Amino acid sequence: MEPQIIATTPFDGQRPGTSGLRKKVKVFQQPGYLENFVQAIFDTQTELKGGTLVVGGDGRYFNREAIQTILRMASANGVSRILVGRGGIFSTPAVSCVIRKYKTQGGIVLSASHNPGGPDEDFGIKFNAANGGPASESVTNAIYERTRTIDRYLTLDAPAVDLDTLGSLELDGTQIEVLDPVADYAELMESLFDFNAIHQLFNSGLFRMRFDAMHAVTGPYATEILENRLGAAPGTVMNGIPKEDFGGGHPDPNLVHAEELVELTSGPEGLDFGAASDGDGDRNMILGKGIFVTPSDSLAILAANAHLTPGYRSGIRGIARSMPTSQAANRVADLMGIECFETPTGWKFFGNLLDAGRITLCGEESFGTGSDHVREKDGLWAVLFWLNLLAVRQQSVADIVHDHWRRFGRNFYTRHDYEAVDLAAAEGLMDHLRLLLSGLPGKQLGGMTVGYADDFAYTDPIDGSISEHQGVRIGFEGGARIVFRLSGTGTAGATLRVYLECFEADPTRHDQDTQEAMRSLILIARELAQIEERTGRKEPDVIT
Numbered sequence: 001m002e003p004q005i006i007a008t009t010p011f012d013g014q015r016p017g018t019s020g021l022r023k024k025v026k027v028f029q030q031p032g033y034l035e036n037f038v039q040a041i042f043d044t045q046t047e048l049k050g051g052t053l054v055v056g057g058d059g060r061y062f063n064r065e066a067i068q069t070i071l072r073m074a075s076a077n078g079v080s081r082i083l084v085g086r087g088g089i090f091s092t093p094a095v096s097c098v099i100r101k102y103k104t105q106g107g108i109v110l111s112a113s114h115n116p117g118g119p120d121e122d123f124g125i126k127f128n129a130a131n132g133g134p135a136s137e138s139v140t141n142a143i144y145e146r147t148r149t150i151d152r153y154l155t156l157d158a159p160a161v162d163l164d165t166l167g168s169l170e171l172d173g174t175q176i177e178v179l180d181p182v183a184d185y186a187e188l189m190e191s192l193f194d195f196n197a198i199h200q201l202f203n204s205g206l207f208r209m210r211f212d213a214m215h216a217v218t219g220p221y222a223t224e225i226l227e228n229r230l231g232a233a234p235g236t237v238m239n240g241i242p243k244e245d246f247g248g249g250h251p252d253p254n255l256v257h258a259e260e261l262v263e264l265t266s267g268p269e270g271l272d273f274g275a276a277s278d279g280d281g282d283r284n285m286i287l288g289k290g291i292f293v294t295p296s297d298s299l300a301i302l303a304a305n306a307h308l309t310p311g312y313r314s315g316i317r318g319i320a321r322s323m324p325t326s327q328a329a330n331r332v333a334d335l336m337g338i339e340c341f342e343t344p345t346g347w348k349f350f351g352n353l354l355d356a357g358r359i360t361l362c363g364e365e366s367f368g369t370g371s372d373h374v375r376e377k378d379g380l381w382a383v384l385f386w387l388n389l390l391a392v393r394q395q396s397v398a399d400i401v402h403d404h405w406r407r408f409g410r411n412f413y414t415r416h417d418y419e420a421v422d423l424a425a426a427e428g429l430m431d432h433l434r435l436l437l438s439g440l441p442g443k444q445l446g447g448m449t450v451g452y453a454d455d456f457a458y459t460d461p462i463d464g465s466i467s468e469h470q471g472v473r474i475g476f477e478g479g480a481r482i483v484f485r486l487s488g489t490g491t492a493g494a495t496l497r498v499y500l501e502c503f504e505a506d507p508t509r510h511d512q513d514t515q516e517a518m519r520s521l522i523l524i525a526r527e528l529a530q531i532e533e534r535t536g537r538k539e540p541d542v543i544t
């Protein structure tokens, strides 16, 4: 079959954000919109020609259609072999796992992650490189530049491929293998954690837990791993059937959107453990009876206890955290005598450090934790890591967290999000903050002294590439910090994120309510940024 060459014209705004190109489904449904972006991937990532590509997504609305388009285009562009998840399903960490295991030249992930799905909601596409991780900025910039001049794409006039039956098929000379999306990933998890110990914990009859898949991609993964392989009671996985619109919910595992799970772990009858993941399976939320573990604390705790799991028994080499993530991990790294890196927001910035063997664990405050086992953050991995620790330490989540604070001190942490703010107002607010920066060091604010204030820029220690304007940081003497940045994953207006952190060494003060403990810092942030005047918002929409 001759490939069809279809004439096209560029669309504005195809620049990938924090994690790929995310737009409303309706935008992606415009003829040529998806095709242009996909062709820009093939035009710039030339090793895909004659190579192997992994394709899969989180199962949201438009996933199946988009995959059929990509399969035809991949074949027309000379890709030799395509590995696709059954039903078009792959979690983001599973794509990373499969790219690495089968040494493919890359992968395409279809997801808008924690954003809602459905005909009027969001869709997204992301290219992952041969290391299994999100493409670096130089690659995403090249793809974007290509979308600005694109004038044709290649496709085939071929019927849809059957994605629901495992096995091998052929599409005009391209071999398509439909894989079980769970098998390789589950095998990798088994190699990292002590499944026997976790099995015993579940069998003891003393441990009660739930995993909330939020009707998103982790349903089949969690059911296979937790219930089938580890023997957790049937029904441990809730909302386990993936739906195209995530059951109308917001597949974002946080205190607001996973409210039912929070409820189940509260009160005297609360469950021992609760966990949730997001749309594409890369995020995690960890709850114990009556306690929420902040993602920043979770990273620090996993680092301090990694030697208790088989996969990390020989120790960790270094840690990285995104800039807005709390400095709790730095305290662990200092004590262990290992490096701790501060990177811009987004998983793509961890790739070089992981590939170079400089770090083993990394994480973000936005419910993302991961390690060198793949090149994406990994929701179920974090849950299994916690279960392994609970099984070995034979303590409750709350005891483990309190022990950690006693040993390292507590970094109180919260993030306040102001969603769908007017874009010009949000940009004006950031510009105003940048103007204030040079005058802040040495200044007293709310009884605290500003130590430094800057617009965060990062020089990659491995390839020397520089990423500027990654958020405004204001650090106080004593360790408190305020960070402001605008989201790069939203699809409507702007989302202002305000990240707040303060340090408390005294264990008698570790049980304070977070919002209480941080009240004065919250006020400083609101005043400094003139949030109400500039956005019209008195209170944030989401507090995590």
Ligand code: VG1
Pocket (backbone or CB within 6 Å): 018, 019, 112, 113, 114, 115, 278, 282, 283, 322, 345, 346, 347, 364, 365, 366, 368, 486, 487, 488, 489, 490, 497
């Ligand atoms: C958000 C988070 C960031 C995360 C990104 C992708 O980005 O803050 O830490 O890496 O989402 O996560 P932003 O630019 O909106 O702050 V996922 O699970 O949506 O792929």
Ligand code: CO
Pocket (backbone or CB within 6 Å): 113, 114, 278, 279, 280, 281, 282, 283
């Ligand atoms: Co995600």
